[in-house]
Amino acid sequence: MELMSLLQDLQASAPAEWMRTSVKAMPLVEGTHVLAAATVFGTILIVDLRLLGLRDVRRAFTRVSDEMLRLTWGAFGLAVVTGALMFAANAGTYYGNTAFRLKMLALLAAGLNMAIFQHRTLRGVAAWDVNATPPRAARVAGLLSILFWLSVIFLARWIGFTKGYDFAVPDDAEINFQF
């Protein structure tokens, strides 16, 4: 299958090899991934709380979001790079892992929620930018965003507890001893 050979190539790549053979690579890359993810969540939470009309209600929504989303995107970029390195190191295992797939779905959901908000609700922002309580669609987007990102973080942690085992014996493994 095309995808499988792609995963194998990825796993055989130089960065993946570096992740597997350099002793401090995994702790540093994974630590940076957690820091980046925590920053993504923390900054988005500030924007979401404003959307929900719970905090910063005296500041315009666009003011809050413009200040925070630059940080969010920077941190998200870092999370993608470090996440890609971790994925490459054990591509086959991650690909087959249910928690990993669900995490990707949760990420997709968070992205879709954001895209819909951007292209529909945010178009009319001039009408509600300074309102303490944004319209219903904006509040729903804010709440969904918090839920999706919480799911991403829990599912990410769940991957490490559910990686599983491939017990299949390779054809070329000579174990049929008769001593």
Place this chain on the structure above:
Amino acid sequence: MNTTMQRKLVKGAAAAVIAAGIAMAAPAIAHHSFALYNMEQTLTFTGVVTRVNPDANHLQIFFAPMNDERKNVQRGEDGKPLVWAVEMTGSAQAAADGISVGTFPPGTIFTVGMHPLRSGEKAGARVNPGAIYKCPEKKPPAAGKHCDSVDGSVTIGGGQLPVAAPTAR
């Protein structure tokens, strides 16, 4: 018995208690927690490597445990080898300790202690600290023995093999 000697004995006893405590709760080195494993239970296996998965988070050695006579690997009713897995540090640290795809090729006979999974799956976390012994090529130990008893065996981690212990609760 003089007092100095008594004091030494007491110190020795205290050290033994602490050592026992460490042995009991000693962390196998793993990145996710040990919640998955039953740390109260230790299994010791002598088996034949089928595959090494150099996972960057946890290197896994898959192996077929040998029968008690050490004449062949254990097989299920279907005649296929029973395969277990032992997990440890990430591939880089394991390689630094001498465990890699290259040093544990299929067919390698070795002995390892592990804390088995709570789930009942045939896998566990390497007992660490605790020695792993590699038998010389195609030289299994005598019946009921482990690789540490074979002349020319190589150790990883050094010291004694972890002693198999049933659930202590």
Place this chain on the structure above:
Amino acid sequence: MMAFAAWLHATAFSQMIQAVRWIIPLLQSIHIVMIGIVFVSSVVIALHVLGRVRAEESFQAVWGRFAPWSRTALVVMLVTGLLLVVGEPAREFSALSFWLKMGLVAIGASGTAAFGRRYGAAKAVGAARFPASARLAAVGLIVLWGAVVLLGRAIAYDVEMWGAGVLPWN
């Protein structure tokens, strides 16, 4: 130290945390979310001190918005952290990263509180309200909380980071 860990490990409460499959990942997830709130709060406060965000607000207003969140998140972080220690005492106590992290958390918490005491009532708005020392301290707190996150993850990789047996009780 490890004898204490063994005792704690054997308590019924610890056994319960270990035995239920989802407890530890759930505690870790909450722990990560909370450090996210603490870390980002320190980032916003520092950026404000540097004049980069919320320039139209006073420090008092910014502090009033973020300090309570940071404080509450820190408490939840300590509670979930404590439960993680009870669940897996040997893993934590044997890790140099754990002790370094505890030291940095203590410095970070008291440093943040001291910063609030010093400037928390500042009502002025406008540029150049903070001396260089305050700017440096604010940025230092970001670095410190960032290091807390990295060390937190490094607990799981203690041998990789620092080598085996670096603590006297290991």
